[in-house]
């Protein structure tokens with residue numbers, strides 16, 4: 315079992331016998347969601363942290379399953395109450411990881427998977443130095459643009475925000491423990507599994 319550090323209201327707490335924390339980051343449209351679902355279906359020991367967001371639900375998204383869809387007022391109150399392990403603004407919306415469930419799972423020796431953007435991943439790395447951080451890259455930028463546009467679930471303004479942010483995120487991929495190119499889904503999942511196996515006795 316490994317040890318991780320977590321900071322709570324500025325104070326540093328050592329969690330003994332903690333589960334493994336894994337952060338998956340990558341630009342919008344890179345296929346993180348699909349990779350996540352495949353990983354979770356193959357590894358029932360992994361727990362997915364459901365984020366809160368001020369973004370409106372897309373067609374088919376379910377509150378409490380895909381995200382907790384909340385108002386900006388509520389999100390800001392939760393920030394003030396220190397209820398987020400990390401949070402960030404992305405393409406004009408706020409996203410955050412609820413603190414309590416993640417800490418409880420880690421403390422009880424369970425593993426947690428976070429699928430979050432760059433700023434949040436940086437906050438997590440600062441609080442949990444032993445996190446396994448994985449960055450998912452597209453085969454090339456044209457392919458990514460095609461995927462973001464092909465999704466047809468976002469407005470043109472949201473699409474251009476996401477494309478600009480995607481470039482910034484890709485430039486920071488080197489900060490992560492591992493970079494994986496999502497060209498072929500099976501290969502990418504296999505590479506993530508190899509990284510998990512090599513870093514922890516839990517998998």
Ligand code: 5GP
Nearest residue numbers: 365366401402404409410411429430431434
């Ligand atoms: P989407 O709106 O496409 O669902 O997500 C936009 C971005 O927000 C994605 O890069 C996703 O990984 C990220 N995201 C989702 N939940 C969180 C979270 O709790 N915290 C942070 N920092 N980013 C998140």
